[in-house]
Amino acid sequence: DADVTQTPRNRITKTGKRIMLECSQTKGHDRMYWYRQDPGLGLRLIYYSFDVKDINKGEISDGYSVSRQAQAKFSLSLESAIPNQTALYFCATSDSLDRRGYTFGSGTRLTVV
Amino acid sequence: DAKTTQPTSMDCAEGRAANLPCNHSTISGNEYVYWYRQIHSQGPQYIIHGLKNNETNEMASLIITEDRKSSTLILPHATLRDTAVYYCIVRPYTGTASKLTFGTGTRLQVTL
Numbered sequence: 070d071a072d073v074t075q076t077p078r079n080r081i082t083k084t085g086k087r088i089m090l091e092c093s094q095t096k097g098h099d100r101m102y103w104y105r106q107d108p109g110l111g112l113r114l115i116y117y118s119f120d121v122k123d124i125n126k127g128e129i130s131d132g133y134s135v136s137r138q139a140q141a142k143f144s145l146s147l148e149s150a151i152p153n154q155t156a157l158y159f160c161a162t163s164d165s166l167d168r169r170g171y172t173f174g175s176g177t178r179l180t181v182v
Numbered sequence: 183d184a185k186t187t188q189p190t191s192m193d194c195a196e197g198r199a200a201n202l203p204c205n206h207s208t209i210s211g212n213e214y215v216y217w218y219r220q221i222h223s224q225g226p227q228y229i230i231h232g233l234k235n236n237e238t239n240e241m242a243s244l245i246i247t248e249d250r251k252s253s254t255l256i257l258p259h260a261t262l263r264d265t266a267v268y269y270c271i272v273r274p275y276t277g278t279a280s281k282l283t284f285g286t287g288t289r290l291q292v293t294l
Contacts, residue, residue, distance in 0.1 A: 073225075102282075109286075111284035111285050111286050111287060112226065112284040114282070114283070127281070128283075157223060159225050159226070161225070161226075166275075169228060170216060170218065171218075171228060171282060172228070173226050173227070174225050175224060175225055176223065176225055
């Protein structure tokens with residue numbers, strides 16, 4: 070099993086719908102992150118969490134919310150999806166000392182029509 | 183985070199060393215240099231990081247200049263599977279400012 074699992078892998082949704090992307094990890098890491106990637110661009114940070122009670126906005130948090138249900142689970146929600154949220158979404162984890170860098174999931178490809 | 187500058191793309195013949203440069207002239211004393219790569223649309227993969235000494239692991243070597251204003255990632259014997267986008271990132275090792283911020287990276291194409 071993958072260390073960082075994202076579900077679903079692919080999703081097509083309609084404008085205005087609420088959608089949740091889920092991330093779970095078996096690394097035992099405290100820190101979790103959500104990034105989005107648009108074609109030809111680098112990854113941009115949406116939200117991050119350094120522990121279960123800590124949630125922080127990243128550079129592009131508008132239109133998104135998150136929930137850290139447990140140390141191992143970090144969910145990203147789009148309250149009312151819009152077409153420009155069509156992107157590849159990645160979850161990542163790291164330990165507090167970042168000894169081996171971040172571990173990324175395989176991504177969720179989201180299309181909003 | 184300090185800004186980094188990387189070439190947009192590079193080519194390398196299979197079996198040869200791939201040397202990927204990165205400029206980070208505004209790097210602070212507490213910032214490390216990290217390298218990640220992203221193969222096609224997969225999640226980025228950590229490669230290596232360092233502060234001021236050269237580092238080597240099973241994947242690559244990292245050479246940091248003495249003034250720390252630039253660095254080079256070396257893949258000693260590139261293979262087709264090393265074709266990817268390589269990101270150079272500078273950031274504090276830990277603390278609340280230590281989030282990864284990605285630029286557009288260098289697209290490395292390894293050819294036969």
